Amino acid sequence: MSHPVAPAPAPAARTRDRHRLLEKVVLLGPGLLFTAVFVAVPVLLVLSYTVFDRGRFGGVVYEFGLDNFTRAFEPTYRKVLVSSIWIAGLTTLIALVLGYPVAYAIAKLPDRWRNVCLVLVVVPFWTNFLIRTYAWIMLLNTQGIVNDALVGVGVVDEPLTLLYTRGAVVTGLVYAYLPLMILPIYASVARLDVELREASANLGATRFATFVRVTLPLSLPGVVTGCIFVFVPSLGNFVVPELLGGGKSVMVGNLIRDQFLKARDWPFGATLALCMVVFLIALFAIQSLVSRRYAVEGDR
């Protein structure tokens, strides 16, 4: 922040300016230093690793090269990247299809019930993530409750293999992040003017037309935010794929974890992480475009 040069300020004003500067430094200094050291430096360090090589016994050899990037796009790893995006995308889609009607319904409830429902949506989310995933190990087991129910009702004769499949991974991820889809959509639907919908109905639109032409477009920012909130943690997740997917459907999160903690090839792990983050940044760019566009239209 640069102060414009004022022509010979009064002494009192100068002291006040000096005090403000001191206040600014005291308030911002420690926090910014902390964030620089524990956020900016670590992230930059990982980014720098992408162009270096691993040492023979782990560690990093500081010789410049782009081998990591060519390796990340070899078929083996490309397949993992693509399948992670696919799993995270499918998770997001299912969460959206499940979550939108729920958010819409909650927004239409009377105040008292609305708050009860919101608390009910939030409680599982504040429960430990590992515990929630563990619950699905229990449910999807061959001797678990889901199989008992299916066999009991007579849908299948033999228990199905549900655990350690791609479907189990998607189920676990949807379960973990569904509240993150419901809450932003709820927020944008609840903010909608009732008058807009009433106007649409008064002008002869059917309820379906009102939904498609008025409610849905105006809730789009919430939808996009919800999708990002679900997609981002799903893509980098390594716990759910490991616990519910067995070793079979490895996602990029598992790969990064293994490069850092098992193979000790930090430069390659860093490169995979960079690929993931670049993809996410592209998504954020789309999100900000959408929200800006609809914010402008909403103001008109």
Place this chain on the structure above:
Amino acid sequence: MSGRAQASGSRRLGWLWLPLLLCFSFLYVPIVALVVMSFNSGKSALNFSGLSLRWYPELFRDGDLGEALLNSLLVAVGCTLVSTVLGTMLAVGLVRHTRSTALDSLVMAPAILPDLMMAIGLLSFFAAVGVSLGLATVALAHAAFGTAFVVAVVRARLVQLDRSLEEASQDLGAGWFTTFTRITLPSIAPAVAAGSLLAFTLSIDEFVIAFFTNGPTSPTLPIEIYSRVRFGVTPEINALATILLAVSAIAVVVVAVAVGRTEDGDD
């Protein structure tokens, strides 16, 4: 406002009760199953063979779990102290003293970055600096994102605040420090408390970053749970899960009621 909400609420839900019902069954069937199985008398977490409370005392005799819980509490307290002090100062500084979006993004970055990215970054950083990993490194790593959340909560309160009190205090001759401690801080105190509670909760629950920045000898509770869950299902974990569930459910309800009450008070 409430009149309009009432009007929209009184309209019939129609078929919309169906997704609500489906969603809440999806969210709560696993949780109910977890709780029911914790009262199983058998050794299996899959077949219910009778009611029993035997796994709960078992839990309290489990020294490793107790130690892990203590470790988690230590980390969370450390994280909360650092995040609350730095986050509150940052929030005031950012709102009152700068319009820089670059500083803003730097401060909020840890809340947006994938946790795995933070985790490998901090592991690399601690390794490069040569710090040995342990509870202290976990607490610092947690404070890195805890600070961002405290900033977010406190700042939301600060921008609503009427500045005339602070200006009056300074016009009456109080220095900036006195103004800060006597006027600004008391008026944002509820937000500071909420922010520190958030930092504490996030830290207690955090797994990924702790997994990367912790040493081998002192696991936090989520790390201990992870290593047990990997080896299959036991009623003991169900009992632990039930207790954790109860704690977070009570916390959420208390916060919801408290928030509801302050909102009523404002009207």
